[in-house]
Amino acid sequence: MAAKKKSSKAKHVPKKTPSEKYAFTQKMVTSETCIKCSTPCARGMAYVEKMKDPGAVGKGVPCHLTKGKGFK
Numbered sequence: 001m002a003a004k005k006k007s008s009k010a011k012h013v014p015k016k017t018p019s020e021k022y023a024f025t026q027k028m029v030t031s032e033t034c035i036k037c038s039t040p041c042a043r044g045m046a047y048v049e050k051m052k053d054p055g056a057v058g059k060g061v062p063c064h065l066t067k068g069k070g071f072k
Contacts, residue, residue: 028060039065 031051034044047061 025066026062026064027066029063029066030060031058033063034061037065041065 029044031048034040034048037044041064043061044063047058050056051058
């Protein structure tokens with residue numbers, strides 16, 4: 001039997017953006033942590049404003065200051 005030829009073309013894998021690459025390593029923080037933060041970000045401050053409403057329920061927001069490098 002004849003062996004099959006391997007394709008010489010490599011599969012094209014789209015590059016991930018830094019926010020996608022490190023998304024799984026970011027910690028979820030509560031509004032209390034965002035209030036105390038020394039370098040407030042827009043995402044955190046928007047979350048704090050949302051949580052100021054009476055009866056607001058939140059699960060936290062990913063903090064970009066706690067991201068780490070992911071695995072390839």
